[in-house]
Amino acid sequence: DQYLCNLLLKFVKFDSGVLLLSTHRLIWRDQKNHECCIAIPLSQIVFIEEQAAGIGKSAKIVAHLHPASSNKEPGPFQSSKYSYVKLSFKEHGQIEFYRRLSEEITQRRWENMPTGQTIQVNKDPQAGRIRAVGIVGIERKLEEKRKETDKNISEAFEDLSKLMEKAKEMVELSKSIANKIKEKQGDITEDETIRFKSYLLSMGIANPVTRETYGSGTHYHMQLAKQLAGILQTPLEERGGIMSLTEVYCLVNRARGLELLSPEDLVNACKMLESLKLPLRLRIFDSGVMVIELQSHNEEEMVASALETVSEKGSLTADEFAKLVGMSVLLAKERLLLAEKMGHLCRDDSVEGLRFYPNLFMTQS
């Protein structure tokens, strides 16, 4: 059921046809003269690759072929210097065809299904050669997969570059707007400034506008601050009214599971706690350690009880104090340092560690 058209020998190109795919072969049939067609057994194909359409050129599939076997039936040409054929999709269908062709080549169904046709099929009766064919088949698959992956990656990189170009334009635009805002300082409404800040937030562009009323906060951070006040009330009470920002970060994000907060989101929201008159506040110790406290929490009062604890034991390191009181070492140290700053404790800084003693210089004259 396969015909070789003698007329084809006159044609240099095979234009205007229809490409057909079966489990065994690839068939091209002339659109006008249906009796004229040519075919390649799928087993002759080593691998295929896509060529994207461009200006003035159509999308193509390139099929790389094995060298022809000696008993191949005569085809349109005696020989060719190329080891591949290019299938040009003038109208459409390249993507879908490529997918189907890939599948057929991978599945190799022609090996299991006898054709009963006169077509030349690469069937090797010798058992010894079959294993080699199997390995070659695997190699082909790997080759195809590698090409597919490479193609995906290079496409991804291309798309990424294009995206970044657009992002760059956004950055430039935001800079010019920021400049305008700076110049027109008085004329810009608070609302417009807030909106601009939220644009910057969406794009991930650093805020060039000076940090005024809301700091770098936006409506988002205000909402977040209110949410935090709700979420953290109980955990704070359970932890003696104070938690480090790192603890808060972990607690909140573990609870959320998805749509996590960035560290900056957390800090920006916490900076607004006080101004929003929420029952928590952000406190920054001299060391740079940041904590969230309940408004009702009074660290200075806690210092008084810390002094008692230290006096009872004679002296304590931050580790020891932390264990006694059930606090994190980080916060225990901050409390002892604060007590020292307030003059209630003094330190003994030696190789064996930092140890705090009641400040007898103060209490005993």
Next chain:
Amino acid sequence: MSKQLDMFKTNLEEFASKHKQEIRKNPEFRVQFQDMCATIGVDPLASGKGFWSEMLGVGDFYYELGVQIIEVCLALKHQNGGLITLEELHQQVLKGRGKFAQDVSQDDLLRAIKKLKVLGSGFGIIPVGGTYLVQSVPAELNMDHTVVLQLAEKKGYVTVSEIRSSLKWETERAKQVLEHLLKEGMAWLDTQAAGEPQYWLPALFTELYSQEITPEEAQEAIP
């Protein structure tokens, strides 16, 4: 600007629909992505509310990693004083993530740590040898401390004589630095070593011998 923003959002959505998986699965692609963002002045990790985070899911990936890093560092702090090599951190984080989690590279860890700095608990990155030490406590480590850490990296410990000969410092300066590291729990003193006392960095131990040590054992080990 809001029109431009909407247009950009659409472009990003398109990109995400095609390549979101690539970002999740491919560490090299993530590096490229981050570098390109940095070049044009965009921080895709600044906020969970940013487009990048919402549409590409980059945010959740790094913020969750941040949580895991904090937890690992906290768990090992009693042992290494708050200093850990990037390799060990990497190993521990991978262990915690389980075998079905996405691959995480050292570059990913570094980026997550840089974001954690803003929380004020002393996260920092110190280059040593060909790698990095990750600091997770608010200890003051100046150039002198860093240089001694780098010197100790080769063998896991350092002596006063080595510091004097390699860095050409006075004994007093070397001792000050070493004592500071001892106080912070980042270095342990071995007075029984042949010759002179050796100052060991537990952060560098794992290559030599990895042993789980409880806080009590750690306490006893400190002179």
